Amino acid sequence: MASDESAPRSNPVSPAPARSAPTQPEAPPPNPERRGALRQIAALAAGAAAFVALPLLRPRRALAQEDAPSPAPGGTRKPRWGMAIDLDRCTACQGCVVACKTENNVPIAGADQTERGRGIFWMDMLQTEEGEYPDLKGQFIPTPCNHCDNAPCVKVCPVGATYINEEGIVAQMWARCIGCRFCTTACPYTRRYFNWQAPDWSEAARHTLNPNVATRPKGVVEKCTFCHHRIRQARETARAEGRAMTDADVRRLPACAQACPADAITFGDLNDPESELSQLAKSPRAVRLQEELGTHPKVIYLREAKWQE
């Protein structure tokens, strides 16, 4: 609508030309003003939309960022923690199960409740059987959380209480969990546990609780954390000694790996091609549980033959 002369000068973004051209009273038609008003409305709308949308877009990784990981062994790359469990070495002594319970303040449900399926075992011993007696084959499989890269539990959580942190650990915020148990049903490995009742610590147990791990209230879901508090400690120790954390620092870091008398459990960084874990992951013996589901577990089992055909 503007005249030919004012057209090239008029900036569609600012109404300034209207003031700088007083000699042409006809030149600034009501358009710039209207455009200005429209722009204001648009800005207001955009602001309102942003105000509404921002909380939705807010990253859900506040806790992960607090962690502020130092450079991983081998460079500035973030680690991607994983675990290898050698079933050909495992003697099914359940040392890992007990060590995990003690380390992580996992409540003792008691014989009765455990019988009813209320026991909590971040590290559990899964028993499989094949065939009929006398042609019976058994296999014990220590099962921590698989810390899937494509975790079905994380996808379904309505409040972001479970998330994959920057180091690949599927973490759980028990202060956020509303106890809907959608994650526990979505997990194809059933590796998540619910607190059916408040933990009942005996007076003796109260004194031996691990101060590095928070206890959980009733009504929330809990799970294996790959002993992330130990990872943090190892990182801080390395930093205090003025060096980077090495594979040797983490090789037997989690409580289960530390307790294993057969040295069957190896912990490490899957992003570090030099780590022992990465080497083991390449082994022809390496399998993952239910790989066909596309969950990409980071717990790798080593075994000569597959246990289920």
Place this chain on the structure above:
Amino acid sequence: MAGVNDFSFSIKPILDPIGKGGRGFYLAAAGLLMVMAVGVYAYVQQFVHGLGTTGMNRPVYWGVYMANFVFFIGISHAGTLISAILRVANAEWRRPVTRCAEVITVFALIFGALSVIIDLGRPDRLLFVIQHGRLQSPILWDVCCISTYLTGSLIYLYLPLIPDCAILRDRKIGWVWLYTLLALGYQGTQRQKHRLEFWISVMAILIIPIAISVHTVVAYIYATTLQPGWHSTIFGPYFVVGAIFSGLAGLMIAMAIIRKAFHLEGILKDIHFNNLALILLVMTALMIYFTFNIYLVEITGNEPSIMASVMEKVTGEFALPFWGMIVGGFLVPLVILSFPKGRTVTGCVVASVLILVSMWIERFLIVVPTLIHPRLPWPTGIYNPTWVEWSVTAGCLAAFALLYMLFARVFPIVSIWEVQEGVDVAIPEINKRFEGYMPDVPDEAGSAAFPWEGMPPHGRGEREP
């Protein structure tokens, strides 16, 4: 004012129960209150001591409460959806049925949502769903859809209630202040009537996709997981069909009770039961078709993890409820409703009770056998619901019934003005419509051959803009 208070049929049986209750009412209310008290006590136990008071465990993380959730949401589809479809389709016989259907929706939805809250380990953190909600989670889809549906069906219940509140206000029956408030100054002028009808038809159309979305996303809670037997593309439509199926059964039972208790035999007539029974018959056939589809495909696929839960239903621990559901809940009602003699009030009630019980079992059999056979660990789970779960369930059902009873004592359970409108407007309108269906008549044939040509034009054309 004219027209609001003049009726060509007896509205006495509809207005009689308003504002007062007989001995039967108080006895029933006392009984229901007692059941509710037990339910509340059970929930307090659960709240204090945790979900350990229920029979749930690992791996059966969900049980009776989730079955109740799907069941109540299903019942809620009776009302608004049926009423909306009948309104949109101009089914004239709907008029006395719509109100008692729409009330079911509102109350059933409340208890559906409540069932999930009861199932939460930390109900005190309920608002985290809004504060920290993740839209990627199917639970958030449910929160959105159910709250939209509840709002929509409240509006859809309220709009046709306005003229009836005006009638109660003008006749000074019951709580006049309440009806004056709710009637919003409705006087029945052409302008008000036109506006009201416009918004009722807008809501009727809007509510249909909302209702379908609700039960679809309820199904998504199951279908979006990797669990054997749940991870199925048919689950959304299957749940919607099951919802309308169980909802209709619930509606017929409610109608039969209302008819008996309020002596409404002259308004809720046999023909209404017959027509609803025909819809129910179609839904029964659809339900059988869907169930057949699911089990045939699962069994021929023969995937071990899925077969574990399927065989648990077909021959295992749940064989009795499963076959009871198939035969008692699907096949027997199919036979009863297929014959005109079965589509009487008694026949409808028998079929509806069978269907309602079976549909609760159906929901239970979706939740539990799959969880008993998770992909891992291989040993199977056990699930025995405790008294807490049964008491809370009974309490919810009792509270639902009590709210429904109270509603019928506060508001007319049959939409008076709509029934009257059927007399005033519908007959000429139907004649007009009927005329439109007939083949065009050449002029020389004359109007005498078609008696409907002489009928007065219908009311809508005469209305002021």
